[in-house]
Amino acid sequence: MIKTIEQAYQFVKKVKICTIFESDKVEYPSLWEQVDFPDKQLGEKGWGEKMTAVWTWKTQLPAQYPNEIFYGKIKGGVAALMEMNYLTHDHFPQAHKDIQTHDQLAQHIYSKVVIEPWDTTSLRKATIQEVGCTKSQFDTALKNLQITMNIARLNDAQIERDTWVSFKEQYLDIWKKYENR
Template sequence: MIKTIEQAYQFVKKEKVCTIFSSDKAELPSLWDHVDLPEKQPGEKGWGKRMTAVWTWKNELPAQYPNKIFYGKIKGGIAVLMDMDYLASDHFPRAYKNIQTQDSLAQHIYSKVVLEPWDTTSLRKVIMEEVDCTKSQFDTALKNLQITMNIARLNDPQIERDTWVAFKEQYLDIWKQRADDEEQ
């Protein structure tokens, strides 16, 4: 059972891919189910030790181990942590979809993110004003951009809000490997 971030790191490396929380939609192990920390106790303020650890580790693992651990979304919109070698060799080649195949809202969001990093709240506000979409439509498009490997969360431990960059910008080696594979 997991009690430290180092043990969480070893768990992700061993499993190759795991969900953050339990999910009936994915037949994958979850970090949540393997963390051995107490739930929120009656009268305790905040989330409790278990929830705090899992929620923190989902951001800290890719920030502390940027070349070893990936955070992203898989089909169904499920948040996962993934071994970087598995991402490069298995997941990315299966999940990547060219931005031109995405709907116009996703392409518009991508056109912003590819120019500079954007945090979710600021990006949502600007996009909703520019294209008159709903929060739900925006959230779906952002999730699909993650699933199709067009954007990724910026791995910067100094940034507290989810901030998005082009996948290609953050993981150029994986991107180039895909391009090299296609040429062969």
């Protein structure tokens, strides 16, 4: 059972891919199931020990080990951590879809993220104002851009909000392996 970020790191390296939380949508193990902290107790304020650990580690692991651990969304919109070799050789070639295959909303979001990093809240607000989409439509497009390896979360432990950059910018070495396929 996992009690430290180092143990969480070793778990991801061992299993190659895991979800953050349990999900019926996929058959991967979850970090949540492995963490040995109590769930939130009745009357306890905040998230509780287990939720705090899992939520913190999903951001800290890729920031602390940027060349070894990846955080992103997989098919079904499920948040996952991956070992970098698995991402490079197994997941990326299967999951990546060219930006031109996306709808106009996703392409609009992508066009903003390619120019500069955007945090989710600011990007959502600007996109809704510019194109008149709903929050739900924005969230779906953002999720699909992650699933198809077009955007990735910026690996910076100092940034508290999820901030998005192009996958190509963050992982150019992986992108180059497959750009002419």
